[in-house]
Structure formats: C-alpha cells, structure tokens
Amino acid sequence: MATHPPAEQVDAVILVGGQGTRLRPLTLSAPKPMLPTAGVPFLEHLLSRIRAAGMTHVVLGTSYKAQTFAEYFGDGSSFGLDIDYVVEEVPLGTGGAIRNVADRLRADTAMIFNGDILSGLDLTALLTTHRTVGADVTLHLVQVDDARAFGCVPTDPAGRVTAFLEKSEQPPTNQINAGCYVFERSVIEQIPAGRVVSVERETFPGLLAAGAVVAGHVDSSYWLDLGTPSAFVTGSADLVRGIAPTMALPGPVGESLVLDGADVHPGAAISGGTTIGRDTTVGEGAVVERSVVFDGARIGPGARVTSSVIGAGAHVAASAVVANAVIGDRVVVGENCELVGGIRVWPGVELPAGSVRFSADS
Known part of the structure; x- marks a missing residue:
C-alpha cells in the first residue's frame, strides 16, 4: 500500500x-x-x-x-x-x-x-x-x-x-x-x-x-x-465572536475585542464583534456595533458607528452617525454628521460639523 x-x-x-x-x-x-x-x-x-x-x-x-x-x-x-x-x-x-x-x-x-x-x-x-x-x-x-x-x-x-x-x-x-x-x-x-x-x-x-x-x-x-x-466587516466580526476559526485572535472570543492601549469609557457600548484598535479612544455614550476601528482613532461622546470601518487616526466627533461606511485614515467626521449607506471617505478628508447627511447617493 x-x-x-x-x-x-x-x-x-x-x-x-x-x-x-x-x-x-x-x-x-x-x-x-x-x-x-x-x-x-x-x-x-x-x-x-x-x-x-x-x-x-x-x-x-x-x-x-x-x-x-x-x-x-x-x-x-x-x-x-x-x-x-x-x-x-x-x-x-x-x-x-x-x-x-x-x-x-x-x-x-x-x-x-x-x-x-x-x-x-x-x-x-x-x-x-x-x-x-x-x-x-x-x-x-x-x-x-x-x-x-x-x-x-x-x-x-x-x-x-x-x-x-x-x-x-x-x-x-x-x-x-x-x-x-x-x-x-x-x-x-x-x-x-x-x-x-x-x-x-x-x-x-x-x-x-x-x-x-x-x-x-x-x-x-x-x-x-x-x-x-461589508464582507471585511463581517469577517472580522465573525473572527472576534468565534464564528470563523483562527488561532491568532489576540484576546478571548466575545462580543468585542479591545486591544492594548485603547481607552473605552465605561458608559460606551461596544458589541457585535467590534474590534477597537490600539491607542483608540471611545467616549461616553458612544455606540460601536459590528465595526472595525483601526489604531489611533477617536470616537466622540454620543457618536454611533455601525457596520463600518474607521481608519487609523480618524476622528468621529460627538453625536456623529456612521453606518455601513468606510472612513479612511485621518478623516475627521464633524459633530452631528451622518454618513450612511455605503459611503467611502478618502484619507485626510475633513467633513464639517453640523446636521449634514452624506450618503452614497449624495
């Protein structure tokens, strides 16, 4: 044989x-x-x-x-x-x-x-x-x-x-x-x-x-x-939650993965397999769900991030809403901005504060 x-x-x-x-x-x-x-x-x-x-x-x-x-x-x-x-x-x-x-x-x-x-x-x-x-x-x-x-x-x-x-x-x-x-x-x-x-x-x-x-x-x-x-976000969340197999997850399986050096306010809500990168800050009342937040980003108080990718060094200011979006490195999303529906923001762009809604169709 x-x-x-x-x-x-x-x-x-x-x-x-x-x-x-x-x-x-x-x-x-x-x-x-x-x-x-x-x-x-x-x-x-x-x-x-x-x-x-x-x-x-x-x-x-x-x-x-x-x-x-x-x-x-x-x-x-x-x-x-x-x-x-x-x-x-x-x-x-x-x-x-x-x-x-x-x-x-x-x-x-x-x-x-x-x-x-x-x-x-x-x-x-x-x-x-x-x-x-x-x-x-x-x-x-x-x-x-x-x-x-x-x-x-x-x-x-x-x-x-x-x-x-x-x-x-x-x-x-x-x-x-x-x-x-x-x-x-x-x-x-x-x-x-x-x-x-x-x-x-x-x-x-x-x-x-x-x-x-x-x-x-x-x-x-x-x-x-x-x-x-959308698939990238899904895959990352599935790895964090243990749905997809890996031997390289730098932390326990769960609803979130918060990396070393991140500062998440006790009043923030992190869920859905979200990863919070190193040296990232998440403010009081912020909600980050099923998202990937790269190193050095800032999520302001009361901001809401859902099914999105937040690039390295980006800033999502207070009360802003980001849903199903890709925010490039060093982007600034001003207070009360809404970015929804598949929008992508290229690195270094600054979106002004105010009740402004941006979408993939706008």
Whole structure:
C-alpha cells in the first residue's frame, strides 16, 4: 500500500498579489491581506491555521506593496513557520501566479490559498481527499444558496470534477470554486511560465481535457470572500465572536475585542464583534456595533458607528452617525454628521460639523 508524506512535507502557497481595489480607500496604505482584521493582519489568521494543520514551509506570492509582508512576517520563525517570498513583477493571473512560485517549492505537493478568503475548511481533510482519490489537483468546493453569481463546478458520484462552467441563470449545481487547491508539483510545472494564465479558464479545463484526475472536496464549512467592505466587516466580526476559526485572535472570543492601549469609557457600548484598535479612544455614550476601528482613532461622546470601518487616526466627533461606511485614515467626521449607506471617505478628508447627511447617493 502506498504511503503518503505527512502534512509538514506539503508546501503552502498563498497568493497575495492583488491590489484590493474593491476595498479602497483601506488598501491605499496596505495590501488587503495585511489589513487589521480582528486585531491582526488577516494573513496572520490564515497562517495560524496552516501551521495548526502541520504545514511549515510557506511561499507568499506577492506584488502590490510586496515589502509590507516581509517587514511584518520576516522569515516566519516567530510564527513557527519558514516563509519565502516571490514578487510578481507584472500581473500573471491566478495560474501564472502559481507557476511563478514553482522554483521555491520543496515538496511534491502544494496547497494553494487565495489570500483574501476566510474559511473554516479542514485542511487535513482536503489533503486526505486529494491523496485518497490519487488526484493531480483537488479543489475545495463550497455549496451556496444561489450559484448564479459564480462559476459552477459539478462533480460525479466519485467526487471527480466533470466541468468548469461560467456564470448562468440556471446553474446545474450549487457547488462553486472556493479558492483553495491541492496541486501536485508536476502539474504546477506544466503551467506556461511568464505569461497570464487563469486556472479557472485555462488550467483546470485543460487538465480535464487531458484526462487528468481533478477531484472536488465539498464541504459546508464557514466561507467568506473578504473582497468588499461589508464582507471585511463581517469577517472580522465573525473572527472576534468565534464564528470563523483562527488561532491568532489576540484576546478571548466575545462580543468585542479591545486591544492594548485603547481607552473605552465605561458608559460606551461596544458589541457585535467590534474590534477597537490600539491607542483608540471611545467616549461616553458612544455606540460601536459590528465595526472595525483601526489604531489611533477617536470616537466622540454620543457618536454611533455601525457596520463600518474607521481608519487609523480618524476622528468621529460627538453625536456623529456612521453606518455601513468606510472612513479612511485621518478623516475627521464633524459633530452631528451622518454618513450612511455605503459611503467611502478618502484619507485626510475633513467633513464639517453640523446636521449634514452624506450618503452614497449624495
């Protein structure tokens, strides 16, 4: 009977090269995977789960603000990992980015992660499926209520992928590609080097056409793409409340996470999985619900912040209302201002005091 190497002999590859345009202005100062999420950069949560699964060698495929990753994680030793970095000088697509890290791989098998997915996937179970089927590639698939907005991935009764289908008004399955894969190294080395390649449109269909074994690992675990402000807020809150798994939460699971150096008035109400950043102040009577408040921000007395992101050093003045909004770094929201309905305020803007209502439509 064939034996398989343990998880520590599997490389982890994380693709973190995107510019995160859907999350601007937050990503003007940091790549999406480095945004503070439940108290630490989002990538730290993912790395904690990779380490817990037994993988120790990690390759980060970087591009946008590439130096940010190395400055924070270094060689990975303080996180119990061995981290290599590969910079993508020009955009190469999902398949091209995977091919771009091939020369840093040490094992015959690699687990590939999209760096903006928050997931409860059992990584060991995914690897077991890959080995049991004897697959060349195994995809993590999740089932969604409405698959029309996604490409669908049907599988046969044996769990082998049969097709990769574009978005459809009548999808034949509710299974979608969840952005985590196991590749044999030999398959990665077959991806064309030095040009744009899409795994969804080129690599995976090409493997099926060539008769390769492409397996699907279907589960119903927690899964969220953090690409939009509302999803980012949801993901951070779910980590704080223990709904999404992590081994990197810098505090106990609960309705709020208040980081060191924050000054929250006893008369303030913090709830819904809110994170209050370091050296932040929250005044008397303020209500902060299901939000992410970055380091050094100030929430004035009587202010109300709901389902929003408040950037580093921003000031939400007394009695202001911020709901479903993104407030950039160093923004000043004047007293009695109301910002609601998906509005985004770019860094450094000062909104005057007064009973003024700003919305995404105004």
